[in-house]
Amino acid sequence: MSIWENLGLVYALLGAAAAVFLAGAGSALGVGIAGQAASGVVTEDPSKFAKVLVMQLLPGTQGIYGLLVGFITLSKIGLLGGGAADLTPETGLLVLAACLPVGIVGLISGKSQGQCSAAAIGIIAKKPDQFGKAMLFPAMVETYAILSLLISILAVTAIQI
Amino acid sequence: MSEQYTYAVARIRALEVGLFSNSTIDQLIACQDYGQCLQFLEEKGWGDSESSGDAEAILTREEEKIWEVVKDLHIDMDHFAVLSYPKLFHNLKAAIKEVCTGEKNRHIYYEDVSIPGDAMREIVSEKDFGKLPAYMQHAAAEAYESLLHTGDGQLCDCIIDRAALDAIYEAGKESDAAIIRDYAESTVGVADIKIAVRSQKTAKSMDFMKRAMAECESVNVDQLSKAALAGMDAIRDYLLGTAYAEGADALAESPSAFERWCDNRIIQTISPQKYQAFTIGPVIAYVIARQNEIKTVRIILSGKQNELPEDSIRERVREMYV
Numbered sequence: 270m271s272i273w274e275n276l277g278l279v280y281a282l283l284g285a286a287a288a289v290f291l292a293g294a295g296s297a298l299g300v301g302i303a304g305q306a307a308s309g310v311v312t313e314d315p316s317k318f319a320k321v322l323v324m325q326l327l328p329g330t331q332g333i334y335g336l337l338v339g340f341i342t343l344s345k346i347g348l349l350g351g352g353a354a355d356l357t358p359e360t361g362l363l364v365l366a367a368c369l370p371v372g373i374v375g376l377i378s379g380k381s382q383g384q385c386s387a388a389a390i391g392i393i394a395k396k397p398d399q400f401g402k403a404m405l406f407p408a409m410v411e412t413y414a415i416l417s418l419l420i421s422i423l424a425v426t427a428i429q430i
Numbered sequence: 431m432s433e434q435y436t437y438a439v440a441r442i443r444a445l446e447v448g449l450f451s452n453s454t455i456d457q458l459i460a461c462q463d464y465g466q467c468l469q470f471l472e473e474k475g476w477g478d479s480e481s482s483g484d485a486e487a488i489l490t491r492e493e494e495k496i497w498e499v500v501k502d503l504h505i506d507m508d509h510f511a512v513l514s515y516p517k518l519f520h521n522l523k524a525a526i527k528e529v530c531t532g533e534k535n536r537h538i539y540y541e542d543v544s545i546p547g548d549a550m551r552e553i554v555s556e557k558d559f560g561k562l563p564a565y566m567q568h569a570a571a572e573a574y575e576s577l578l579h580t581g582d583g584q585l586c587d588c589i590i591d592r593a594a595l596d597a598i599y600e601a602g603k604e605s606d607a608a609i610i611r612d613y614a615e616s617t618v619g620v621a622d623i624k625i626a627v628r629s630q631k632t633a634k635s636m637d638f639m640k641r642a643m644a645e646c647e648s649v650n651v652d653q654l655s656k657a658a659l660a661g662m663d664a665i666r667d668y669l670l671g672t673a674y675a676e677g678a679d680a681l682a683e684s685p686s687a688f689e690r691w692c693d694n695r696i697i698q699t700i701s702p703q704k705y706q707a708f709t710i711g712p713v714i715a716y717v718i719a720r721q722n723e724i725k726t727v728r729i730i731l732s733g734k735q736n737e738l739p740e741d742s743i744r745e746r747v748r749e750m751y752v
Contacts, residue, residue, distance in 0.1 A: 302433050306707075309440030317444075387436050388707035394443035 277356025278346060284361075284368030285342035288421065291372030292335025292414075295379020299328025302383035306390040313394075320393050320400050327407045328382040331375035334418040338371045341425050354430050367424030374417035382410040435710050438503040442716045445499065446704075448475070449716075449752045450723050458727065459743055464734040471727065485731050489724055496720045497542065500713065509710055512601040512610055513717060517543045519594035522562070522570055525554040526586060530577045565600065569593030588642045595621050595644035609703055609711040613718070616699040618646040620692045623677055626658040626665055627688065634658075648673050686746050694749040697722055701751065719751030726750070 272279055307321035340349070342364060347354040356364070385407040392403035450458075454474075461467040468485060471477065477488035500510060517540040524538045528551060539547025545562070553561050559570045569589055577586040595618050602614020622643045629639045639655040649672060657664040662681065669678040680691035696718065703715035726748045733743035 302436055305433065305436040306440035309437040309442075310444045312441050313444035314447075384433070384708070387433070387440065390440055391443040391707055394440060395447055 275353075275356075276358040277361030278353055280358060280361025281342060281346045281356055281364035282348070284365035285339040285346075287365070287372040288335045288342065288368040288375075289339040289372075290335075292338075292375025292379065293332040295376035296329050296332030296335075297379075299331070299379040299381070299383025299386070300325060302380070303328055303386035303390065306387035310390055310394045317393055317397060320397060321390050324386045324390050324393065324404065324407065327386050327404070327411070328379050330411060331379040331382070331414050334371050334414055335375050338368055338418065338421045338425065341422060342368055345425055345428070345430060347430075356430065360428065360430060363428050364425060367421055367428060369421075370417040370424075371414075371421035374413055378410050378414045378417075382407050382414075385410055433708060435505070435713065436708060438505060438710075439707055439712045441499075441503065442712050445716065446719075446752055449719060450474075450727075450750055451752050452750050455726060455730070455747055455750060458730055459740055459747065461734070464731065467731055467734050476727075489728055492720070492724050493542065496717055500717060503713065505710065505713060509605075509607065509610070509714065510717060511544075512598055512605070512614060513714070513721075514543050515594055515598050515601070518545060518563075519566070519590050519597070521545060521547060521550045522554070522566060523573070523587060523590045525550040526570070526574050526577055526590075527583065529554045530574070565597040566593065588638070591621075592642055592644055599644055599646055607710050607714065609700060609709075609714050612699050613696070613714070615646055615648055616696055618644050619648040619672075619674060620677075620695050622646065622649045622651060622654060623665075623669065623674060624692060626654045627662070627681065629655075630658040630662055630665060684745070690746060690748055693722060693725070697749050697751055704751075715751065722748055722751065 303325040307325045310321050311318050343349045345354075346356060346364065389403040389406050392399055396403075458467055458470055461470050464485075468483060468488070471488060472482060477484075477491045481487035481491045500507070521539050521543060522545075525547070528534065528538075539550065541547060545553070553559065554570070554574065557571075557574065559567045559574075562570055569592070573586045573589040576582065576589065598614050599618045602611045602618075605611055605614075625639060625642045628634075629642070636655050636659060639658060640651060643649075643651045643655065645651055653668055654665070657668040666678040666681055669675060669681070674695070677688065677691050677695070680688045700711075700715040700718050703709075703711040706712050729746050729748075730743055733746065
């Protein structure tokens with residue numbers, strides 16, 4: 270089986286990989302940044318572990334969104350069922366384009382949300398009773414990851430294969 | 431945006447909870463006597479088991495704790511060098527006076543700096559000023575020679591204090607950290623104003639003031655010196671046109687209000703660091719805040735020991751960082 274004969278499938282697979290890889294990388298960066306801040310607080314005050322852990326986990330959702338789009342894409346092109354669809358290069362490129370929103374926005378928003386979580390962990394360090402308000406700031410960043418997830422899912426499912 | 435200091439800043443945020451607020455300071459002032467103040471401090475976790483009951487040991491231990499935290503954060507100590515300049519130049523001043531006058535006193539040195547007492551005394555006694563940092567060498571040689579030949583201790587102090595201000599200002603200009611630049615600017619500006627006020631009270635000459643004051647952006651040394659020659663009102667008028675306008679009000683209020691404003695101004699300079707999450711600023715601000723806290727507690731303890739009335743102590747108390 271030549272790559273050139275299955276270029277459509279290759280493009281579609283690249284799309285699934287981009288969604289998982291980019292969004293996952295964004296989450297890894299974000300969770301890492303928030304984790305550093307969480308460690309700083311827990312070093313001095315271990316009683317705040319649960320609250321800062323929630324903050325650290327917030328940027329982890331982008332990776333899950335990327336994984337979800339990756340699964341839908343693989344399912345759509347038949348790779349999960351065992352019988353790969355016969356995709357034209359044009360259709361493959363459409364699938365690749367459909368996967369990009371969640372990948373790119375996931376990368377950027379994951380890191381930004383991590384930075385926002387790290388700053389919000391500072392609020393918890395000083396005023397733990399303000400946990401709810403502190404959580405809202407990084408949660409705002411999540412909005413845009415959800416929007417990109419929505420568009421990617423709609424686009425992937427709308428493509429006729 | 432660099433995340434290099436994320437861990438350090440978050441840890442400092444957790445530590446800031448333990449800093450004394452203005453209300454805690456009020457509680458300390460409200461303590462009935464010196465002994466109760468010490469008990470209050472110990473209940474707040476100040477000192478350790480070895481320093482119990484000894485105010486000086488408690489304050490020294492607290493100063494040590496600051497640097498233990500900073501070392502634990504694994505941040506390059508060069509960032510904090512500017513904060514140690516006053517102590518370093520104090521050691522130089524003390525060593526020159528000790529060597530020139532022959533009076534021995536081991537308890538006048540700071541030991542928690544890069545050149546502690548014994549090393550500084552050895553450098554000065556051997557006149558080996560090349561072993562000092564570049565920013566100290568010229569001032570050390572000049573101050574030593576002037577004290578040796580004229581016996582004028584004030585001139586010696588003036589030379590070294592000016593060199594300290596110049597060194598702080600240069601360190602600020604060369605620093606990448608905004609807080610160091612702001613700290614240096616405020617420190618030198620406030621020091622120049624203090625010199626002008628004291629010079630006016632002791633009728634010093636223009637030459638003396640120009641020798642003592644360091645150049646900086648926020649204060650015009652020439653105009654401030656002329657104002658000091660003209661009188662206290664002229665100093666106040668000059669300050670009203672600068673970033674230090676609040677200093678004019680403090681000057682009008684009382685000498686202790688002015689001294690308090692000088693320290694408060696530094697705390698105001700570092701206050702924006704409470705809202706930074708990713709720079710070294712909050713760590714440096716924490717060190718300055720802790721030093722200010724210790725200084726304030728020392729003032730209160732001294733007031734209590736001398737049985738000063740509460741209002742009199744309160745007038746001298748500095749603004750807290752948190």
